[in-house]
Amino acid sequence: MASTHPDTIQPGQPPPQACSQCKGVRKTFICIQCNNFAFCDECWPKWVLHGDGATGYNGKPHEKSDPKVMERLRRTLDPSVSEAEKDRQLEVDDETTWFGVVRDAAQRESLHDHGRFTMLMSESSDSGQQTGQQYPQLVSFIGQTGK
Structure with a gap:
């Protein structure tokens, strides 16, 4: 039977995963x-691949990863949403588009500015002068959107 260590379980959090070795229900990595x-x-250190000097791929030691972070990454990188839901999400995000490549009637590609950057800069022009800091700072994600 799995043991429980209440001192390692945070109130209001889902119960942790059982340890693969001892089957104890406690904080795991x-x-x-x-x-x-x-x-x-x-x-962790009792597992043969986690002992002193043990290495994994590319000669690097195995690392402890937080299960909550791993689950969030899995949901982010491999979302299980339908094509209809993806389309809906893209429509909702459309107003946040700063720029993109569009085709004209002759199918020539050109860069289209959606006005988002200009709007943000006009909203923040006074605050940047007061603090001496540039706002907003430009961050760009370039690549396929899933559509």
Whole structure:
């Protein structure tokens, strides 16, 4: 039977995953190199691939990963949403588009400015002068949108 350590479980948080070794229900860490097995602090170093001097891919040691962070990354990088939901999300995000490549009637591509940057700059022109800091700062994600 799995043991429970209440001192390691945060109130209001979902119960942690059971340790792959001792089966205890306590705070665990995911090891990506070990096929996503979960290990508690006590069992982590006991696993043959986590011992002193043990290395994994490219000679690097196995790392403890927070299960919550891993789950968030999985949902972000491999979302399980339908094509209809993707289309809806893209429509909602359309007003946040700063620029993009569009085709004219002759199918020639050109860069189209959607006015978002100009709007942000006009809204923030006074605050930047007062603080001496540039706002907003430009961050760009370039690549396929999934559409």
